[in-house]
Amino acid sequence: MESGLKTQKTQMAFENSHEKDHSLMELESGNFGCSHYRRRCKIRAPCCDEIFDCRHCHNESKNSLEVDPQDRHDIPRHDLKRVQQHCVQCGVCMGNYFCSKCNFFDDDVSKDQYHCNECGICRVGGKENFFHCNKCGCCYSTMLKDSHSCVEKAMHHNCPVCFEYLFETMKDITVLPCGHTIHLECVKEMERHFQYSCPVCSKSYCDMSRVWEKLDQEVASTPMPEMYQNKMVWILCNDCGENSEVHFHIVAHKCLKCKSYNTRQTQGGPSSCSSRFVEMNLNISGLLLEVEADATATVTNFARTMSAVTQDLRACLFKRHVQVPCFTSRKR
Template sequence: MVLMEEYMVNSCKPLESDLEDKSDKYKETEAAASRAHESDLDSFFKGATNDDSNMEEWLDQGLMQYGCSHYRRRCRIRAPCCNEIFDCRHCHNEAKNNINVEGKLRHDLPRHQVQLVICSLCGTEQEVGQICTKCGVCMGKYFCGTCKLYDDDISKNQYHCKGCGICRIGGRENFFHCYKCGCCYSVQLKNSHPCVEGAMHHDCPVCFEYLFDSRNDVSFLPCGHTIHVKCLKEMQQHLHYTCPLCSKSVCDMSKVWEKLDMEIATTPMPESYQDKKVWILCNDCGATSQVQFHVVAQKCLNCKSYNTRQTRGCQPSDD
């Protein structure tokens, strides 16, 4: 199982693209607040030059009080793609990929291309950095200059993976980067996961969300394919136990096969079907077999799995 970069989301709306469309009265109020904030800042630094506790207190102003449903942070970002302001890239992507947006206008925000942020406390637009250049507030306790990621909630144990090229959560010591698969996995899977090139660089086969930078937990199936944990659980709730991509079993089905053995043994076929044979393909081992037809299921002669499909009936020459 892999912990991805961020947590689950709620829909968000884009923020104002500019401060220009605010009323004059609001501008005056904002300017007055900014001047007062600057005055407080000057007074603070005059008396706190050698006081680390006061400095930390200042940096933590507004901690966990700003942000959106995705991040607690004290800044907003200006999207380089559309020049609009949003709380974070997920807010942008939700707004710009909404079903109500014309198809050709839908797009994602390229996280690494963000150049400008707006301090949530003083409203100053500036280049990407952890500390506001005007009011001196820390805009994110966790900051990554590569991903342009700000987050005040450091309980997620964020870290930047150079192999992935993005930030992930869960603690660097708990994960390793597999260079063949091209992503991070739990250290518990280091010697047991099946290596599949680019295993995470595709969409979830159920919900079609891109798995590589998904905010939801991902499960590695025995066949090597990957899928959201919640999507896998939903499949199992609807009695689907095979991979949506290759149809191999996603868990140990031996108990189910035993029940099918008993059901077939107690369900004799009509006399006209007792000698009917068909060709089957096993989804689990890939073997083809000629077996006796049964309305309940056909069993693979190679691996004894009932996860099979009929490929053709028997012709007279096959007997």
């Protein structure tokens, strides 16, 4: 038993010595820190007593899909003890930027880190370039101070596309005109798949006027079969929220208030089909085949029309992302 304990202690001492030698080599070569932060220290996680370069390295290792769900956890970073900027033994500076409230080090001060008391975390980008919106509960670019739509706790939820928690993300975030927040890369991915509305509220997040003009032309050049010419339906506009009763059309339905085609059909009006269709008692199967053929041709033409305007729309979106400030203030 004693022999086994001695062997175990010897092995632990060897491992600690190896870790120290490896750390010294990193410091001497200047290759210290990790992909997240450049710092001259590591942390011992109070939750699992293991050593990591930073809390993000810990969370990526201990809270991933490869880990058993019962063992997944994030590091309670505020539970770290005896944290200070300089080593008590040798005096080395752990990082040129140090926040005692967040227990945070970073040697790369070009990020212009600052601590936001309202957010309770450190952010990057320079304090003078951002303001804290109390209703949204996060920091936004000063360019959005008088122009953004406030959404309560806008950042305190998951990205509607990738479901990563936005308040703690390290990725760039953009604020849509409706006020909802989303990863900038997720917005670009939506555009690559021709999705131009907010995944939360369905409002258009870019200028779609040129697309609506093309749809006007498409609707005008696509007459509906006689049986549907008097059919009326109720629609809800996703952009302005107005309810309208309009003529049914297979291509799209236009809002009577804001002229947007970003609408959804809510219900069909009573006796909305032509009464002539009922009175004549036509052969249903033959009529359906005719309607199906017309619908197929209409959808094909519509697809060609949308393909023609895609390049113009993408050019418009590219300009938008250049002009509209990206929410680059991120959690540390």
